[in-house]
């Protein structure tokens with residue numbers, strides 16, 4: 001079996017991929033794409049995307065085909081090499097679990113020359129909607145507004161998001177441009193970007209919900225929720241979570257609430273567990289150390 005693995009930059013990759021390709025929306029400045037092919041197999045892609053913590057490597061593999069696992073391992077290794085060689089101290093989060101155990105095993109084996117610092121687990125949690133009255137009883141009564149595009153709300157959102165997620169590898173340094181590009185997506189629902197305001201009118205907490213109507217089953221996602229650390233522990237997170245799920249159920253008739261949470265995010269996990277969320281499945285990343 002001969003595998004050829006090429007490395008191409010994000011801009012060139014954009015012009016070579018077909019519209020709708022799963023890695024297209026990850027492409028941007030500074031992104032590298034490793035493409036692995038062997039005779040008769042659809043190409044496999046590993047994409048290295050810069051994050052606040054270093055790099056995130058994601059894999060896109062065809063659902064079947066010869067040499068599937070070897071191609072995946074080769075593409076991931078090449079992408080990791082591209083962002084680590086000659087750059088000591090760089091952190092890489094390598095997502096390995098999305099394509100089944102055979103590929104996960106091959107990718108892990110292919111990276112065995114690089115020290116593994118830890119595993120990171122991202123849990124998909126789900127809850128049936130509407131929430132039962134037993135879990136919503138006693139929730140703090142707050143005034144919920146929506147973000148007003150084109151106003152200082154946008155800077156407020158970036159600031160609260162940065163403060164709430166200062167520890168988070170991908171979320172910590174979202175910019176106004178990130179906000180705008182998400183607001184331009186077809187899935188954006190302005191009525192579902194809920195905010196709470198402090199007495200001065202500035203945003204101090206938000207719950208950005210997204211109806212995933214094409215998902216199977218259709219689901220209402222809590223896309224990102226954050227409370228400014230100065231306002232933690234006052235019931236805002238719980239009240240906004242409940243308000244967001246209510247919006248998704250009432251407006252979009254969704255019967256499943258969904259979100260992603262880090263396995264070690266204790267405050268968030270306790271909040272979601274108390275509302276009835278349970279783990280549906282998880283994604284695993286290998287956090288790689290210096291060679």
Ligand SMILES: CC(C)(COP(=O)(O)OP(=O)(O)OC[C@H]1O[C@@H](n2cnc3c(N)ncnc32)[C@H](O)[C@@H]1OP(=O)(O)O)[C@@H](O)C(=O)NCCC(=O)NCCS
Nearest residue numbers: 164225226227232233234235236237238261267268270271
């Ligand atoms: C998770 C978060 C939204 C909670 O917001 P909050 O306003 O501080 O939470 P609340 O005051 O409404 O508390 C709700 C529940 O969360 C849990 N919780 C909150 N802070 C906690 C802490 N420090 N330790 C453990 N559990 C905690 C408790 O279960 C609490 O219920 P209780 O008060 O009945 O015990 C907030 O901590 C936050 O913004 N974190 C950073 C961003 C983030 O992690 N977002 C979620 C990503 S999935």
